[in-house]
Amino acid sequence: MDTTPLGSWNDGAAKRAIVDFVTAAAVAGSPGFVAPMDRVAVFDNDGTLWVEKPAPVQMAFVLGKLAARLEADPSLARERPYRALVDRDASYFHALNEQDPDAVASMVDAIGSAWEGTTLAQYEAEAARHLESWRHERFGVPYSGLVYQPMLELFDYLGAHGWRLFVCSGGGRDFMRVICEDTWGLPRENVIGSAPEFAWRDGVPVRRAVLHGPVAIGPGKPEYVLARTGRLPRFAAGNDDVDVELLASAQFALLVLHDDDEREYAYTEGAERAHATARREGWTTVSVKDDWKTVLKERSDEEAPE
Template sequence: MSTSHLESWNDGAAKRAIVDFVTSAAAEGTPGFVPRADRVAVFDNDGTLWVEKPAPVQTAFILGKLAARVKEDPSLADEWPYRAVAGDESFLHALEVQDADAVTSMVEAVGAAWEGTSLDAYEAEAARYLASWRHERFGLPATGLVYQPMLELFDYLRAAGWRVFVCSGGGRDFMRVISEETWGLPRENVIGSAPEFAWRDGVPVRQAVLHGPVAIGPGKPEYVLARTGRLPRFAAGNDDVDVELLASAQFALLVVHDDDVREYAYTDGAERVRATARREGWTTVSVKDDWNAVLKERPTQEEPSAPHQ
């Protein structure tokens, strides 16, 4: 099978493992064959498909909305997660490493903040934010922070008959705003944390309660199973909340952030997944060694920053 799609991947163990698995999955009559109906590949988003440091892309969007709520109701200022608006570093760090309690409280606050908002209004608000937001180090919009090697991997998998999905603890509806333009994925292939909707006056509006669990940890394979009727055969992630997703797949791909020149180097929030990868023999991808290009767009500045530990 041609590897022309994987131009940003250096020849090495990670690329060979991917090619060997995908090639074997397409070889009918062999032990590694995967029927087309079962060729489901699922990717985490933050830190797996695009840069998540110094904070996930969606963070400022959410904090701005929470700040508006605090302005309307100052009594919220002392509650978690509204304290993050004032720069509560402990909460922001917990959110950065996707601590389950922090993520859950943030998702609940997001539900309350946008309750009663129509889907169109929410997406327009998200689109305005994404159009104006720029990364503080690279000067790029969110769509430019996507990892070029992962886009190539999407193309490679699809050429081999795989259906590609994104499943993230971040807002499903936020990601869908850019999924077709940025990833080439139809909106229905983006799954994860999302609110319930109610039908009012002929339009769907957001409710405060979640539709299912938060899409971290075991919530990820639960969402995949609910959406596809299958567990993934190929899965990719980068931190501890992806362990269950990776463990549910036949082939697990772990992105290791170790390049503080072209991106960031950090281990926080990924200790358990790295230990599990070593124990289970999962394929690991070194950003520094396995990718000859990193971002979809060239940064306006490429100054090294101190690595996150």
């Protein structure tokens, strides 16, 4: 099949490994052949598809909601994460960014309570209003300008070779579904992530305060993928420690290394285990600095897949 070969990728080991794998997977009878029904590719979101520093895009939306609740009910300041908001506790938010289980659990509980009883339509409208005005503090761009152009091209390349694409993130599934079609060209049903239980009330679904299953980090990622698709991924991409289990479940694992502090950010915190596992297992690693000609580039309507 004749496809555009990842134009924003430099010709190097990472690009060659991707092309070799995808090409072999499409050739029946080759040692690397992957049957069409098994061509499932799964991507993490924060730090893999778009910029996650200085905090994930969803964080401002969540903190704004919690701040409003705290203003309405100051007694909430006695408990986490509201106490961290009042005290400006940087250590808590650092633990949250590192996806410390205790910090994450307290935030999940707060999010559940904050939107309990909200209809899906109400939640999505609230998220859309927030995203319409939100801009990145360093780059000054909306969320759509934070997406990695090389990853959009990888979506197109895999799709042209018969791969079904999914996003699986520890972030909120319903938050990502607000932007997935316009930003990634993916249907809503191909977005997997942490999500609440819903209850059917008066003819509409409303959010409950409890999660539907575990948070989609670590082992939760392949568990969610298997539950959603009935298969484990053959191709997976991630960038930090909570993606290790997802990457280990795939035939081809792609790990993004953030090492470009001029065009994006350079950091290794929260990815030490992922880097060590990549070296040990021979995963394909992508250097933002060395492997991507372009990092941030907003896709035009004409470039979106049909």
